[in-house]
Amino acid sequence: MIRLLLVDDHPVVRTGYRHLLEQDGDMAVVAQAAGVDEACALFAIHEPDITVTDLAMPGCSGLELIRRLRERDARARTLVFSMHDTNMLVHRALELGALGFVSKSSAPECLIDAIHSVRDGRRYLSPAVAQRLLAGTVESLAFDSLTQREFEIFRLLSRGESVADCAQALHLSQKTVSNIQTLIREKLGIQTTAAMAHLALRHGLIPADNA
Known part of the structure; x- marks a missing residue:
């Protein structure tokens, strides 16, 4: 069984x-x-x-x-x-x-x-x-540089979750999430949460009503 x-x-x-x-x-x-x-x-x-x-x-x-x-x-x-x-x-x-x-x-x-x-x-x-x-259809290698923890925080932030929400969901401190958020922006070359949301939407990570 x-x-x-x-x-x-x-x-x-x-x-x-x-x-x-x-x-x-x-x-x-x-x-x-x-x-x-x-x-x-x-x-x-x-x-x-x-x-x-x-x-x-x-x-x-x-x-x-x-x-x-x-x-x-x-x-x-x-x-x-x-x-x-x-x-x-x-x-x-x-x-x-x-x-x-x-x-x-x-x-x-x-x-x-x-x-x-x-x-x-x-x-x-x-x-x-x-x-x-x-068929070799690959969207973008933009996220390859992100660790799984960074990717998860990116997904949550782009969905509109706050730093506090991310910290609670991942059992991390808010300071740690804030530091990782800065690192994510540096790796992806984006400056705002809105830019995160647009990038996530473009790659099918969040539904259109989140953008």
Whole structure:
């Protein structure tokens, strides 16, 4: 039996995924979480075989969850299941240690196939994601210079979160976040939060209504 932790901030969506996956017969959803902190706590309790996570959630993103789980347990297996599937986000998720990436626009059986592949230690990309990566479509290398912590703070600030909000979400001091914000601006060559938002919007990191 493959034991799963589902992480998505929409309860109805999680219920639908759970029904789909448990119909397969050899999967059991042992826990569900709506955010990163809750997911980390449940991971420690249940030690699931695979964590299936969305990327876009209130507070920290699924990328931060991948980082934290791998930091806690280098053997942690994560699978991203998200509608936010730009090449940059796929690359970053895989670099952080995710074993698979499935677009939510994929057929339901893709998620099932992905879980079996990840369980066996094999990487899985849903067909459209794999085809786009093979085509060599790359948005921009602008974010390559950012560490995951810097990228997460960039994402939160560009979404309109305050320094205090970022500090709380990432369990950092406000001074640390302010210092990192300055470093991010230097690396990306931008001066204002508005410029951050426009850059994030251009690369599909935030929805248009955030800009």
